[in-house]
Amino acid sequence: MAYSVTINGETREIDAPGDMPLLWALRNELGMVGTKFGCGIGMCGACTVHVDGQATRSCSLPLSAVGDKQVSTIESLGETPVGQALQQAWLDEDVMQCGYCQAGQLMNATALLNNNPNPSDGEIEAAMQGNICRCACYKRIHSAIARVARNEESANV
């Protein structure tokens, strides 16, 4: 069955079964492989995308459930000020080791800061605990988010 889905502001036609997770429609039907497969059961967060601005596990979202919601992925993260600031903070803090989980970490962190521009340490932990980093770069992920939150705050004053 053909689905019409809005991804990164563009309408895309996807001819696939409705129970196919959005992740595999992105990766194999559209060739958008920035969104990563980690566990397939929503436990690791590697596949995180935004659906109407909310961090969503694309491995657990059936294509048929996307409807007319706006999907955005890591490929368009740099187009938003918060996303761009986080990408830069990730480089400044040299966050990653292997980097495989970082698309999901960045998407989740962006959703966090969009909803709460000045999170406490505890709020960062609570928001990010769904995202596994096997290399355990957690200290740096935390620092990078805090760095952007601080800058945002000072920019807003």
Place this chain on the structure above:
Amino acid sequence: MSEAIQLSRRLFLKSSAVAGGGFALAATFPMAARANAAAGPSQLSAFITINADDTITIVGKNPEIGQGIKTMLPMLIAEELDADWDSVSVEQADTNAAKYGPQLAGGSFATPMNWIPMRQAGAAARAMLLSAAAQRWGVSVSSLATEPGRVVEKSGSRSASFGELAADAALMDVPDPATLKLKDQADFRIIGRAIGGVDSPKVVRGEPIFGVDTQLPGMVYAAFERSPVFGASLVSADLDAAKAQPGVIDAFTIDAAPQVELTQGVAVIADNWWLANKARAALSPQWDNGEWAEHSSAGYAQAAQEAWAAGSSDEVFAEKGDADAAFAEADKVLEAEYSYPFLAHAAMEPMNCTALMHEDGTMEMWAPSQTPQGGQAAVAGYLGLEPSQVTVHITRMGGGFGRRLNNDYMVQAAAIAKQMPGTPVNLIWSREDDVRSDFYRPAGWHKLRAALNAEGKITGWADHFVTFDLGDGQFNPAVMDADEFPAKYVDNLHFEQTKMQTAVPMGALRAPRSNAIAYVMQSFLDEVAHATGKDLPTLMLELTDGVEAEPPAEGFMGPQPGFSAPRLQAVTRKVMQMADWATPSPDGRARGFGFYYSHMGYFAEVVEASLDDRNNPVVHNVWAAGDVGRQIINPFGALNQVEGSIIDGIGQAMQLAVEIEGGAVKQSNFHNYPLPRMPMTPQIHVEWVLSDNDPTGLGEPALPPVIPALTNALFALTGKRVRSLPIDTSLFA
């Protein structure tokens, strides 16, 4: 030093002009020379390319698994070239043993193997640029110097960029690397600088750089069904039912080839991986489990108890003095049983490989492998090809941790692609496949005894190790060294072992052997320390008091430094100072110590922990003192490895186990194989003890000591000894 080693220290260089006025320096590296000495001249490849526009391309030869090698090795070249790092770009090499020597991500070997030859390659290119400038200006080389990216006249009147000199440099004689003077440490401009990963900008933009991201025209996807029970054989599978599923292109059986780690099973091919994987359910496979379905972790533990009770073993593997007499005459004998479980690697990027069997019968692969050369050889052997007929592109990897030292998934992809000539196949494993088809960290059981005299000195030391018979593989992770600390420092020693048969595959997990043995030995030594009224760091210092560093010994890559008790002492003293060891922790917390030497690195660590209101351990602080030589090459990557290793070790200690039940792995995904998450991250304080030794690797040595440091902290806190991993919190109830 033998001739072979001298040969292995030689770097072979050759220059050539590059279109547009550039200059390329080709190199063959030491181990390639060693490997190919009999095969005649080695093929040379462009390793450093200096273009007329001042851009420089350096080839990163080793596989990148997150250890930072694709950044670090080019840093070594760029340093001695005196390049401007901002003008350097790094290209990933393909697999080629003749060109590059070993291309291996494992054993923390890359730093010691490449520290000198990589720098020599850079220094040779710099020397040729200097020669070119000297000839152009009619001056002596000694009147010239370099600044990043430029040759300058010391008198200050003339200068030229590397790009401006590149075309002339290509015509200069290539210097003998052995005659080149490398920089003094004080003159380093790039080595020692915190430099971000060269691929990181691509990662944050979501660019397709990992193996699983490989996309080729006409590519199809494969999923693979194998028996959950190790060692089982396929009786039947309903291929037609799978082929009838949506999107499925084909389904066929693959025979086992144990010599290349290929398991029997069924490949399902579809135009979307999720559809291929889903169609596996329709196969309804029937397996003959044979005897192996009787195997279980509980059964192995029971067998260990029986071996201890029987008091007989298969083999005594270390014996010194008269251990029986030492125990008979002891003032006090300590005895304890320790065990640890199987562990999975669970790299974030599930196992995958893309393979294309060309119509001419040659194979091309895009492989996330820690040993792509091993994979190339295995695939070639399986297909009856020469290794040169198997092209292996090295992709970035979403973690390795030792799992990708085994190339079973590469051979599997090749076996599938062989059935579909002309069609590229991207084989991907589900997370369940990954957790249940690993090469596991071996479980192990130790019955330890220590004889103490009236002065509290260790007079006898014994272990009955119950492990697995893994045959004569290249690397056996299920063995213990005969000189395992403190074996060298006690007069009477007895190590024996019992080996069990199993079909469970085992392999190297980050800091193999050490990640388990450190826990056992440093815990039991902590017991000894407490029994004699002292603490573990004091005992470690006493055991090694006055012991000199051992002479260099032949290792994997030629002579390497022997174990150094003074380096053990230095990191131990350092971490005691960092953690303010003599001052008790705040109320409700306690500290524990652990030391371990592995992969040529010395790490002493202190953990400060408490228990939460449900008796779950909480790690607040970890102090780590590490000695990996005189130079930290990239402080960014180095610290990241230590922090990651520490959290990795804490996760293993607290909550990770693979259990065998009915011959299969019980765990399947992150809900029951719970990797550490952000809230488990403690404060981590790292300091380097710089010693006058060439730098060594950091992928592994920081992990082993954190586990006993944690369990020793929990003993200090509760008086309860953790003698089995993962930590059973009911111990503290």
